[in-house]
Amino acid sequence: MMTQSFNRSALTAALLATSLAPALAAAQHAKDEQTLILYNGRIHVMDDNNRVVDAIALRGNTVLAVGNEGDVRALAKKGQAVEVDLKGRTVLPGLIDGNIHGTRNAYYCWTSNIRIDFISDRNEALRQISRTAEANARGTWLWTTRLPAVFHVNGLSPPGMFTLAELDRAAPNNPVMIMANGFGLNAQLNSAAIKALDLKAGDLGVELGEGTGTLTGKVAMPALDRARTAISRQFEAASLGQQASCYLDFSHAMNRAGLTSYAGAQQGGIFNAGAWSANAGVPGARLAPEADAPRATPAYREKALAEGVLPTSIDRGWAEPNPMAMPRFDYDGNPHRDGLNPVNELDRAGLLSTRVLAMLDPRGGGIEGVKATVYHSVGMMGNDRVRIGGIGPGFYMGQVRFGNTATLLPPKDYRQIIETLACNRWNWTDQTYIEATVRYKLDVIEAVNRTCPIAGLRWSFEGIQEPLAQASLDRIRKLGIGVTTFSTNIQGRSPLPDVAGPTPFADLVRSGVKWCMGSDGTLGNPSDPFGHMWYAVTGETMDPNGLKQPPSQRISRLEALKAKTVNCRFHLQNDRIGSLRPGDLADLIVLSDDYFTVPETDIRYLHSLLTIMDGNPVYAEGPFSSLDDPFVAKIKVFKDNARVR
Numbered sequence: 001m002m003t004q005s006f007n008r009s010a011l012t013a014a015l016l017a018t019s020l021a022p023a024l025a026a027a028q029h030a031k032d033e034q035t036l037i038l039y040n041g042r043i044h045v046m047d048d049n050n051r052v053v054d055a056i057a058l059r060g061n062t063v064l065a066v067g068n069e070g071d072v073r074a075l076a077k078k079g080q081a082v083e084v085d086l087k088g089r090t091v092l093p094g095l096i097d098g099n100i101h102g103t104r105n106a107y108y109c110w111t112s113n114i115r116i117d118f119i120s121d122r123n124e125a126l127r128q129i130s131r132t133a134e135a136n137a138r139g140t141w142l143w144t145t146r147l148p149a150v151f152h153v154n155g156l157s158p159p160g161m162f163t164l165a166e167l168d169r170a171a172p173n174n175p176v177m178i179m180a181n182g183f184g185l186n187a188q189l190n191s192a193a194i195k196a197l198d199l200k201a202g203d204l205g206v207e208l209g210e211g212t213g214t215l216t217g218k219v220a221m222p223a224l225d226r227a228r229t230a231i232s233r234q235f236e237a238a239s240l241g242q243q244a245s246c247y248l249d250f251s252h253a254m255n256r257a258g259l260t261s262y263a264g265a266q267q268g269g270i271f272n273a274g275a276w277s278a279n280a281g282v283p284g285a286r287l288a289p290e291a292d293a294p295r296a297t298p299a300y301r302e303k304a305l306a307e308g309v310l311p312t313s314i315d316r317g318w319a320e321p322n323p324m325a326m327p328r329f330d331y332d333g334n335p336h337r338d339g340l341n342p343v344n345e346l347d348r349a350g351l352l353s354t355r356v357l358a359m360l361d362p363r364g365g366g367i368e369g370v371k372a373t374v375y376h377s378v379g380m381m382g383n384d385r386v387r388i389g390g391i392g393p394g395f396y397m398g399q400v401r402f403g404n405t406a407t408l409l410p411p412k413d414y415r416q417i418i419e420t421l422a423c424n425r426w427n428w429t430d431q432t433y434i435e436a437t438v439r440y441k442l443d444v445i446e447a448v449n450r451t452c453p454i455a456g457l458r459w460s461f462e463g464i465q466e467p468l469a470q471a472s473l474d475r476i477r478k479l480g481i482g483v484t485t486f487s488t489n490i491q492g493r494s495p496l497p498d499v500a501g502p503t504p505f506a507d508l509v510r511s512g513v514k515w516c517m518g519s520d521g522t523l524g525n526p527s528d529p530f531g532h533m534w535y536a537v538t539g540e541t542m543d544p545n546g547l548k549q550p551p552s553q554r555i556s557r558l559e560a561l562k563a564k565t566v567n568c569r570f571h572l573q574n575d576r577i578g579s580l581r582p583g584d585l586a587d588l589i590v591l592s593d594d595y596f597t598v599p600e601t602d603i604r605y606l607h608s609l610l611t612i613m614d615g616n617p618v619y620a621e622g623p624f625s626s627l628d629d630p631f632v633a634k635i636k637v638f639k640d641n642a643r644v645r
Contacts, residue, residue, distance in 0.1 A: 033060045035076050036615070039069045041086030042594070046093050046566045046579040050558070056091065058586040061384075061615040065582055084610075084624070090594045092561065093580050094260025094587030094613060095529040096568035098484035099393070099429075099462050099518030102250065102264045103358060106243040106342035107235055110250035110522075112136050114144050114178065117526035118542070118604045122156045126170045129162075133171035135249070141193075141231045142176045145522060152491055152543040153182035161188050164217035168192075177227045181491045182543065187224050189217040197226050241642030244342035248635055250522075251353045255611040255619035257528045260587040261355035261568075261577050263429075263484075263518075265393050343386055349638055352385045353611075353618035353631070355587075357572050359392035359429050366409070367416045374424050380573075384585060385614065389573055391421060392429030393462050408440055415444050422452035427573065429484075432461040435468050442475050449479060458573050460484060463520065467504040467553070473511040482514035482570050490525060490535045492546015505536045505563075506553045516568035517560070530595075533560040534604035557596055557603075586615040590624065 039055035045066055055072035057064040065072050076083065105113070114132050116125040132142050144150045153161050161183045167176050167190035175193035179186070189197075194215055199206055205223030207216045219227065238246070254262075346352050362369030373391060382388055408414070421428045432438055438461060445454070460482035468476075476483065485508070489501050508515040517536065521527025526542075535541065537560050539549030555563075566578040576585045590610040598606065610627060611619040620628035 035059045035064065035081040036612075037073055037076055037081055037083045038086055038091065038588075038590070039073055039083065041089050041091050041590070043091040043580065043588075044093070044561075045581060046562070047581050056580060056588070058612070058615050061586050063580050063582055063584045063586050066580055084627070086590060087623070089609070090591045090596070091580075092258070092589050092591065092595065093565045093578055093584075094589055094611065095258045095564045096516065096572060096578055097259060097262040097264075097519050097521065097527075097529060097564075098460075098516035098568055098571045099486070100259075100262045100264050100521040100527055101523040102254075102262050102354065102356065102521075103247070103340055103343055105250035105522055106247035107238070109235065109238060109243070109246035110253065111246045112140055112142050112234070113522075114142050114150075114176070115253065115527075116151050117528055118531045119151070120155055120157050122158060125151075125156060126162065126166055129167070129170040129176070133174045136174060138173045139196075140174055141196075141227075141234050142171060142174050143231050144178050144180065145524075150526060151180055152541075152546070153180050154492070154545055155542040161218075164188070164190060164215075167217070175227075175230070177231065184220075186218055186220045187227060189219055189227060191217070193217075193227060197223070197230065199223060199226075239642075240341060240345060244345045245639045245642040247342045247346065248351065248639070252619060252635075254527070255353050255613070256607050256621075257530065258589045258591075258606070258608045258611065259354060259527075259529050260589070260611065260613045261357075261572055261574070263357040263359065263389060263572055265359050265361050340386075346638075347383075347386050349634070351631075351634060351638060353613050353616075355384065355572070355574070355577065355613070356386045357389040357574075358386070359389050361393070362391060367413060367420065370417050370420050374420055374426055380427060384574065384576070387573070390427030390429065390458070392460075393431040408437070411440075411444060414441070415448060418444050418448045419452060422448050422454050422457070425457060427458040429460045429462045431463050433463050433465045435466065435472060438464075438468055438472050438476075442472065442479075445479060445481075446475070455480060458482065458570060460514075460571055462518065464508075465489075465503060466501050467507055470511075473507070473513055477511060477513045480514075482516065483508060484516050484518040484571060486518055486520040487525060487532045487535055488520070489547060489549065490532065490541055492541040492543030501547070502549050502553050503536075504553055505549075505555045505559075509555055509559050509563075514567065514570045515563055516571040517563040528604070529564055530606040531604045533557075533564060534600070536560045536563070537603060538600045540601065561595065586612060588612050 036058045037055060038058075041054065041056075043053045043056050043066065045051040045053060051066070053066045054069040056066045057072050057075050065075055073083065112132070114129055116128050119125045119128060129142070136142065153159055159182075161180060162170075162178060167178070167188065170176075171190060171192070173192065174190075175196045176188075176190040177193055178188045189199075194217065199215060199219070201208055201213055201215065203223055205220040205225075207218040207220075208214065209216050340358055343352070343356055343358075360373055362373040370391060380388055380390055409417070420426075430441065432441060441461075445459075448454075459480075461476065462484045463486045464483050465486055465488045485503050485505070487503050489503055505517075517532055519525050519527055519529070519532050526532075535549060536555050537557055539551065539554045541548060569575045569578050572578075574585075576583065577587055580588060589608040589612075592605075592607050592609055593602070595603065595606060608619060609622050610617060610624040616631060617624070617627040618631050620626070
């Protein structure tokens with residue numbers, strides 16, 4: 001029950017007044033700020049004692065107090081508090097993603113991105129496609145992400161790719177292109193897409209119905225490339241305001257999913273991914289040199305062929321042409337391609353609802369790119385809402401791929417990069433999938449650490465996808481380096497044939513290293529945080545028939561929750577998130593069901609009924625639906641203006 005209407009302007013003023021003050025001082029001196037009290041709930045503080053309390057008080061953007069209902073409600077001054085009865089619901093700190101490709105959802109517009117990641121009911125998935133169509137103008141392309149990894153066709157009930165007729169009913173007025181795991185390197189189009197591309201019988205890559213001679217909507221290269229090019233041109237046409245509007249829709253979806261903070265690469269390419277992109281025939285596109293492609297060792301090639309891996313996948317790695325990749329235009333095209341521009345625009349407007357730690361991706365890569373960034377960029381500056389975190393993810397530094405160490409930078413070159421970062425005290429994240437790459441990089445880091453210590457810096461290996469040797473874990477812990485994981489096998493099998501798997505959740509918990517669960521979301525994996533927690537706890541995958549996470553690497557619900565909250569402070573470079581202690585930033589979610597008692601198989605379906613970020617209700621539904629009205633009103637004004645900018 002509310003004792004007073006919600007005064008949004010007072011909370012906004014309080015946020016501005018206290019956002020740069022120390023946490024305790026903000027709580028002590030915010031005498032004139034309105035207090036928001038949530039009571040009669042099960043509030044998981046996520047402190048050292050794993051306390052569960054009845055009530056929490058927020059003042060401005062800060063947690064004021066937690067404890068029993070009587071004590072917390074007594075803090076409210078008469079006439080200056082909003083009280084919300086949780087009716088026994090579970091409250092968690094806002095969830096954190098150690099690596100999600102978030103900022104790129106501005107340029108690669110989330111609004112037109114079909115998201116059916118954890119929807120198993122076929123009819124509900126089709127309804128979601130219809131909802132996506134309703135959110136877009138007639139004629140707008142609707143699509144799924146670059147890698148065929150947003151969902152698995154075997155995860156639908158009944159299983160299988162959507163048919164031409166199903167997509168026509170779901171989105172008759174919008175061209176649709178869908179790729180998925182279990183459908184090969186192909187895409188399914190609807191009739192509007194076939195018409196928009198002027199595809200005909202006899203065109204290369206177009207499938208015809210058996211005995212009918214009519215198009216089924218299933219396409220492969222090069223017809224698939226025509227669809228991807230059309231979608232890329234749609235992205236290119238968007239203004240800064242329109243991209244910011246797309247990012248708002250991404251943030252709104254993440255807030256419903258329970259996410260309030262994430263770290264991610266700052267670069268804009270959801271479909272390009274460097275040397276993997278398929279650019280042939282795209283005007284102005286940048287082609288990757290053939291020499292960049294990783295080559296398999298003879299031993300790996302023999303093993304992979306025996307397991308049925310396509311020879312082209314082995315011999316060319318992810319080189320051109322790659323049907324999984326969208327065409328990429330050069331960086332001298334759209335001036336708003338960089339995902340941070342729309343994010344900054346939203347921060348200025350007071351409309352950010354997820355905290356962003358952006359890692360810079362040096363243009364050009366290698367030592368020259370790193371030096372140019374370190375010496376000429378403003379790094380590791382910002383505020384608690386959006387901040388430059390350092391350099392990363394560092395894919396250009398190389399991986400051991402397909403059993404071949406020649407794909408790594410030479411030790412001398414890699415050492416130059418590490419020395420430049422360490423000696424200039426820059427934070428750093430390096431994409432490092434497997435044990436062989438970890439060992440190589442640790443050798444260099446340990447040598448540099450003797451002359452330029454990295455103590456006090458926030459360095460991380462990102463995207464660990466297979467178990468690491470105990471010796472490597474010990475070395476990582478001793479250096480104070482963090483680790484994030486990708487949950488690549490959540491689809492049922494790894495899309496990287498040279499990754500042994502499984503994701504080493506239990507090993508990381510036992511090792512004591514600083515581990516934060518990432519997702520690689522919106523690029524190669526689903527983005528829903530509870531889906532990844534479900535995978536870590538149950539071992540189940542999106543393909544019911546796929547490769548499961550073995551029991552030896554599954555973890556408890558509490559361990560998974562820590563890996564999505566308090567354990568991620570190091571990686572997000574913010575020690576006031578991930579928990580609900582007095583003085584912490586006021587980020588929390590009220591759940592649709594209890595995370596700790598719901599059947600394990602249903603963890604993936606949990607979502608937030610009320611999401612508060614920085615003290616502001618930014619998402620609300622059901623019994624809390626009126627609490628985000630002021631925020632929603634501001635979004636509407638911004639979007640209306642964005643249409644004409």
